[in-house]
Amino acid sequence: MGPVHSTSEDRSELLASCYRESLRIAKELGARTLAFPAISTGVYRWPIDDAARTAVATVRAALAAAPDAFDEIRFVVFDDRARTAYEAALAEG
Known part of the structure; x- marks a missing residue:
């Protein structure tokens, strides 16, 4: 579960924290492969590009800080719009 998007308050750090904490817990549990949904982009209305x-x-x-922590991390999306947004974000870096 992630934060609800707000136009009056910057909650992006809360969204980032969802991913960091998930990665931390996965590492503690010894998980080597993870799959993330597009957290908060459904009923919580976070803009998909952001x-x-x-x-x-x-x-x-997180991977730069611990490059050997995981074998594979996937972003699992639900439609073409989300796929395009994640492909663009991945291409940026």
Whole structure:
């Protein structure tokens, strides 16, 4: 579960924290492969482009800090719009 998007308050750090904490717990449990949905982009109305950039940047930062922690991390999306947003975010870095 992620944060509800707000136009009056920047909650992007809360969204990033969802990914960081998931990665931390997965590492503690010895998981080597993870799959992330597009957290908060459904009923919590987070804009998909922003959510994708936050997800990709947060996961990349975690992998830079611990490059051998995981074998594979996937972003699992539900439609073409989300796929396009994640592909763009992945291409940025």
